[in-house]
Amino acid sequence: MLGEGIIKGLAETARNFFGSYVNKERLTTVQYPEERLPRIEATRDFPFLVYDGDDWEKGLRCVACQICEKECPPKCIYIEKSKDKKPDAVGKPQNYPAKFDIDVSVCMSCQICVEVCPFDAIKMDVQFELSSDDRFGGLLLTKDKLAKSNEYYHEIHPTEAAGVDAALAEDREKEKEKQRLAAAAAAAAAAAKAAAAAAAPPTTVAATKDGAGSGGAAKEEAK
Amino acid sequence: MTISFLLLAAITITGTAAAMSLKNAVHCILALTLGMVGLAALYLQLGAEFVGLTQILVYVGAVAILAVFAIMMTRSRTSETAAGSDPSRFSGLVTALLLFTVLAVAICTGISSQTLGGTPPEATVHAVGVALMQRFILPLEIIGVLLTAALIGAGMLAIEEKGEGR
Amino acid sequence: MPEMIDQIFVRLMHWIIGYVPTSLQPLCSAILSAVAILVVFATIFAIITVLERKGLGRMQNRYGPNRAGPWGLLQPAADGIKSLTKEDIVPHSSDQLVHLMAPILIVITSFLVYAVVPVGKNMVMADLNAGVLFFFAVGSMVELxxxxxGWSSRSKYSLLGAMRAIAQMISYEIPLVLSGVVAIMAAGSLSTVTIVNMQAGYTGIWPHWYLFTPWGITGYILFMIGATAESNRCPFDMPEGESEIIAGYFIEYSGFKFALFFVAEYLGMLATSAMAITLFLGGWAAPFSFLTWIPSWFWFFAKLLLMMMVFIWIRGTLPRLRMDQLMNFGWKFMLPLSLINLFAAGLWHFLPSGPTRWSVDSLLLLLSCFLLSRGLRRNKWFQERTYRFAS
Known part of the structure; x- marks a missing residue:
């Protein structure tokens, strides 16, 4: 019979139409700004900079080595190295980024910067509501906007952050151990020199110079 | 000679004149359509509803579309033909003048000599239908047969021969 | 009192015209009616767009627009503002004048056809002697x-869309007109007002609509299929098939000109529905004799909305036809059936009233419908597909 299929189809759409008012299960739409789907842990979109402690300027892990800037495929990272040095988490003097800008309108979320960073200083964020009415400045994230605490990192990627923290803690432990050893060695060397100097007072100036030099060498090695 | 008559006459004449003088074939057809609409409006103004509306239905709805379709089917270069050469233009002018003379003489001697007495016949749809179905039934039927023959002929021309055109 | 409410708009107009000098009264009356038509049908268009989007959404288990205003009811206003403020881009190589004229002409013709639609008792702008003919004549100008x-845009897509649209409109205009002719035959008049008046009587509680006759229901269904094809609606929306030629003949239009085409499409749909109501569904007549106290214009617009619902329902259900299916259906099914329907309507007139003519007419139409559909099906078997390069 002609038109049988049409009637079947019409019945199906009518069932959908009325069913969607009766049965809320049918409607799969999530009303986005009010309702949100639970976030998947592996979500990532744009990079941010991690800092330890409370003060973001002091605790920034980044040492401005500029590896990420060189590796970034669309070249959306811009770093300016500082002239002076600041002590890092373990107290060692390091450079820090005087300027660190990421243009997220250029960023393609490839995560290469995260993979190349030797200091675990840059990680991927989950913040996606970045729309802005400022066409040029709104999407250019500067250092202060990029800096986010380690706690925040823990919050968005718990498993990954725990691993990173463990590795960092191990590294820092080793570092401190080495520093301690080096310091001890330097102290021992200094003590020996001091003893020698006591034995031969006229060469004091040269000996202290030597001591300082050997201390510097030990530090160099520890690094 | 009311204002509306003058306006409609101007539209009709402009449209048909443009249809003759424009270079682009599609523009010619559109201008001709304008002329046809003007003519239909003139019929309507004279109270001949059926004729006026049929004019629109046939000439705007069918003939113009047919011409336009032919142009779309053919290559676009042929749509931009230049106006006719001088000899054809001359012969066309002569034909137009002759036709105009014949019509003018017919109108001037025909209508003005005999005054239309009484009320003009009402050309309603009903009257037209009655005339077609009673007095003019034979011509109508003959035209019907002719058109059917033309339709079948067109169909025969368009049908692909079997075995060809895979 | 019901009489008073029924004629309230007519009285309002007479009251307004009473303040105008006699010489200007016809002009003033025409302008008032035109303004009323513009306002009412543009409003209905706005309502239909939001209804359609919400209805389609529900049929696909979605919410549909629900952001602009309460329940998304201000969506048409948002759409209008958007299309008004958008940039109007005209292709460089286009035919500027024709490109500009096309949307204007299509909207004018779409509005013009409402002049002969009786929306209520004594509520018609122009009671033409050949009203139905006027409707079809002006409607045929849409094709132009x-x-x-399509042609002036100088784009291949738009030209393809225009060719498809015109081929489709010409093919389906014939069954559309022929299926409407049965109502004209029964009423013995081309005037829309007379056709509605003929249907406004009742037997018991049942109305004298032409829908309730064998030829009437066949004609109505054929008319609605033809109307769907004429207004380029789903499932006959190949002229603007989004997946093939993007938007068809109005692809090169942007901003408000695009909106005008959109308006014209919906107005055309509303107009053909209004004509179907006039010809077969009794125009402004109430469906039962005990409901005549409800104003006539209410019934007209209720029927119009109901028809729109059916259009939306069909759009949400059926996929797009292929070109050869469309042409086969038009020429091999619709046209013969509408001719047989004419014959059936003639038979109905000459046979004695009673069950005889009912059974004869129904049998004739059912049989021809069955045979014609078999004819359609016979051509459905394709050759086995052969692959020359891959196998």
């Missing part, structure tokens, strides 16, 4: 503006 739009 479709061609103008």
């Amino acid at each position: 503006s479709v061609f103008m739009a």
